[in-house]
Amino acid sequence: MREIISSIKRTPYQSLTAFFVLLLTLFLSLILFVSLSFINSGLSYLETRPQVTIYFQTKTPENDIFKVRDELNASGKVSSIKYISQKEAFNIYKDMNKDNPLLLEMVTSEILPPSLEVYAKKPSFLPEIAEFLNKQSGVDEVQYQKDVIDRLLTLTGILRKGSFIFFAYLILMSIVVLTTTFLFKIALKKDDIELLQLIGASKNYIRAPYIKEGLFLGNLAATISFVTLMGIILFINPFLSSYLSGITRLTFNISSLEIVVWPLNPIFFAIVYVISLFFGSGISYISSLIATNKYLKV
């Protein structure tokens, strides 16, 4: 540690350049990662919402509705169906408008349509289900969110690809800038390296201080960018809470592991921190390795 600090003190401008480049890269990458995590889990959440809602005419007999429900169940394309009777619809309405007695007085259960909330196994089954429902007698209206989901899927796809390209650019740019910075530092120690080689130091021995310094700067930049990001997230937490009100849980999956993104979860942030440490260390390790190799041709 003493050696690292004295090496930084000896070439403060080069060390600061390396540090700020790493800080910027890691901070932007973390923002990208957290944003994508929220967007992906938001999309997953939307996909689990009622995907098709069928409103029947008010006088449609329950048996006809159940017949439609059974046929849908038998199709194998539906994960679940919820029947909402006129009475249940009225209860929901009452609950939603409990603070407005005037609205409650004007409505009775008879004028509210019975409905089915259909959850499809895949979003691609939605058009087929909607087409089938439109052909049924007694159906007043079929609503489904395919367009919204399709648009979100396209948007996330673009965002994911764009982020990947931007992320790759950031990493590449950091490696180039860091390698150049480390080269400046090492050039100042050219004589030391030459002497070390002549007295029998191995390549790894010569590389070690530069790699240690790189790892130190990488981990420091990762920690500071993570703490800054946490500060920002905690600062906007009240806004997030009101914006995401009604959404109790947002998750995304890493293979079979389900990670909770919302409400704010320590495990998710631990993963974010580990990722930032991994990239901080990785970028600085690769850069210092490339830079030292230039001076290590025995």
Added chain:
Amino acid sequence: MITFDKVTKKFPLGDIALNNVSFEIDDNEFVFLVGPSGAGKTSVIKLILKEIIPSSGSILIDDLDITDKKFTSTVNLRRNIGTVFQDFKVLADKNIFENISISLKVTNVRHYDIKNKVKEVLKLVGLENRENYFPAQLSAGELQRVAIARAIIGDRKIILADEPTGNLDPKTSWDIMKIFKKLEGKKTIVIATHNTDIVNSFQKRVIMLKQGKVTKDLRKGGYEL
């Protein structure tokens, strides 16, 4: 044993540093390489150290042909050689203890052993109580002692010294040579110099080089320009 067998070293611009040079140096032998500037003394040292490679011929160290393309243990070779450079090559930002201990650190000697060995060698070269000094605080003679201490510490079997007294006054030069004298019979010592007084007084083997060729190889020789 160091064996030079018909070694020629040509530099890319056509200068010939060594021309068909052959000699053998036994283990623990004390040898002076003498000759005027440009005779090829430094090239011999650099070749032993594998800092440069010969254009033709072969160099064997303990029967290992270090000029063979299959020879890859340059690091191990150098760990057996201690070198005293004409320009000292002392690290300005490290204190004397660190400058000397670096020679042991590269061979993974334990910290405790390093401390003891550095103290021993500092005593040998007459720099006790100077371990915390920085190079800028030392005289040229003291810096050369540091360079010698770095070269002789540990188990390095061969000591190469390139003009170790080149930048020193006569008295300091003699003091420095006394240190080498103490190592006589314990390590193979090859000293490149053109200091006639020192060579003549030591009465050791002298290999004389001129224009890249061995002109004399005297077992107990003197040296006259």
